[in-house]
Amino acid sequence: MRLDTGLLSRRSVLQALTALAGAAALPAAFVGRHAHAAMPTLPPDFGRGRSVAVVGAGVAGLTSAYVLARNGFRVTVYEADSRYGGRSLTPRPVRAEYRDWWFAKYHSERQFPAMYVSEYREDPARSPDPQPQVCRFDDPLWDPQSGKDPLELFLNAGPGRIPSDHVAVLDLCRRIGVELEPYIFLSASNLLQSAAFNGGVPIPFRQINYSLMGQIAEMLATVVRDGHALGQYSDGYRNRVLAMLQQFGDLNGNLKYDGSSRLGYSHPPGGWRDAGVVNPVVPFDQTLNSGFAGGGGPASTAGPVLFNADNIIWQTSLLQPIGGMDRIWQRLMMQEIPADAVELRSDDPRSAGLSARDAAGSGSKRYVGDLVVLNHRITALEDDAAQPRMRVGYAWSDPSTGKTGEGSAAHDFCISTMAPNLLATLKTSLPNGFRAALGAVLQSPAIKVGWQSKDRFWETGNQIYGGISWTDDPIRQIWYPSEDYGAHTGVLTGAYNSGPQAEAFGNLSQAQRIEAALRGGEKLHARFSQKVHADKGLTIAWHLMPHQIGGWAVDTANTQPEIYRQITTLPQGRLYLAGDAWSQLPGWKEGAVTSAYAAVESIAYGMTAGKAKVAR
Ligand SMILES: Cc1cc2nc3c(=O)[nH]c(=O)nc-3n(C[C@H](O)[C@H](O)[C@H](O)COP(=O)(O)OP(=O)(O)OC[C@H]3O[C@@H](n4cnc5c(N)ncnc54)[C@H](O)[C@@H]3O)c2cc1C
Incomplete structure (x- = not known):
């Protein structure tokens, strides 16, 4: 020493x-x-x-x-x-009454008026289009004179979630009084979309995921039953393994996978004789070629999103501060x-x-x-x-x-x-x-786009309550709000990507970014452009923000x-x-x-x- x-x-x-x-x-x-x-x-x-x-x-x-x-x-x-706040930026509605309501709720003495952020702009020296981005989200049903609360609308333009193993942040939240609620990373109704899969038509996570689990279980059950694996073990032991695989994949009595209600319904069961219609099994080759499960062909750039939620940082449950990450x-x-x-x-x-x-x-x-x-x-x-x-x-x-x-x-x-x-x-x-x-530290560019929606179309149309839908379009993902279920509007993160895709996105003008993000949204939700307030869209390219150089360093310790x-x-x-x-x-x-x-x-x-x- x-x-x-x-x-x-x-x-x-x-x-x-x-x-x-x-x-x-x-x-x-x-x-x-x-x-x-x-x-x-x-x-x-x-x-x-x-x-x-x-x-x-x-x-x-x-x-x-x-x-x-x-x-x-x-x-x-x-x-x-x-x-x-630095990268922890959460723009909120610019409307004066909304600002007043927010301060009355959170900081009635208004010691720090600059705490409420409704506007930001990229660095004029580097951004192709540094016009101010002003948050025009608004609750159309709110009457400020009514004394009632509006829907709390904001975009977490930087961080949005806290993994449950981020113990220092969670401990800090506890000490300083930040209230938390669950952040939904994965809803089984979330959509996966890729040009290389299903003719580009998105399908729910559960349909691909449980098809794959059933197919893998069936393959394993076949090799175990036929003695190609675990042959040296007793029949009793192998039967226990087969029983486990049957549960794992929801196999039938013949250890075959022919679909089950795990796949969800195209027509849900209801009253009297309405048994519903279960979604079809996704053929194994289609899943393999999609890239959602890794091993995709060159046509697919989707990435192995099927397994994202298994990563320690995205395992259930994640958390978010109630009222926005800037809390x-x-x-x-x-x-x-x-x-x-x-x-x-x-x-x-x-x-x-x-x-x-x-x-x-x-x-x-x-x-x-x-x-x-x-x-x-x-x-x-x-x-x-x-x-x-x-x-x-x-x-x-x-x-x-x-x-x-x-x-x-x-x-x-x-x-x-x-x-x-x-x-x-x-x-x-x-x-x-x-x-x-x-x-010499390598930094990754990162971009986000935020939309206010005209209704909660993902809840009523797709039974999506929170979570993320994934696409191979450059928007990469759409986040659905983990709060205010059943409300009349909400804020979607309409694009979030990093690396070369973010670099390319950042090179566009604001109008081009909005246009590109609307096009990407259409791939996951038909008529997306009509379902969000396109004129209230917000975009941010973190590598072009003042006093920033990127979204984050590219895992310097390892790379x-x-x-x-x-x-x-x-x-x-x-x-x-x-x-x-x-x-x-x-x-x-x-x-x-x-x-x-x-x-x-x-x-x-x-x-x-x-x-x-x-x-x-
Ligand atoms: C798009 C995106 C998504 C993210 N998602 C998540 C997430 O879900 N969960 C999570 O935990 N984290 C997430 N992060 C990371 C998180 O935002 C950062 O880890 C955290 O905010 C970094 O805080 P910091 O104080 O280290 O840096 P910063 O927030 O960057 O603060 C540095 C400060 O230094 C100031 N500064 C720079 N130069 C000077 C100067 N010369 N003089 C004075 N001041 C200067 C800057 O203006 C800035 O305010 C995300 C980040 C981005 C960009």
């Missing part, structure tokens, strides 16, 4: 920490609390007298800020954008913190708002949201070992006046949560090799192991890194939260072991 050399990887920090666990220098509450999913537990005044700059007000930045502030640190969160960072922002965690500079844009709040008699309470300065783009992170503190340079803008300027501040530590590739372009004191590795080793081998100093790119879970909030915990732990370790050069 070498603690005195220039480079300290996170692993060696944690190994060192474990080795030192009995040492008197470590605060008792910190010892052994580095389990990845657990929020770091430090003594309340652990950070007293130390100030931390956090770069980015996404989930990683706000989580870092929350943990730091509640443990005595002074914190400033610099956010380049004019909105909070996580909104609840983070509303956590009360010690008042002295807020550090204001003389010309701080937050001062006026805080004074007004205090004058209005809100009891001088301070919240995590008070730590954030919007419209402050970090341009330099300089950690000169000869200086007592590190220097954070920024470019600020004031959208209300159009004024811009530059400034800098000194902090004891910094946690940066911006994408590695963006960090690589800043003026920093990071070694060239480290910066080169940051710039670029050497790059990942380099970017997780932090040069010793006062700069720490967090964000989902610095985790084994890129593209997941779990990665954002666990990396934030790791960064805070690393700061705490550095302070405790006396390795960091901190002004005292």
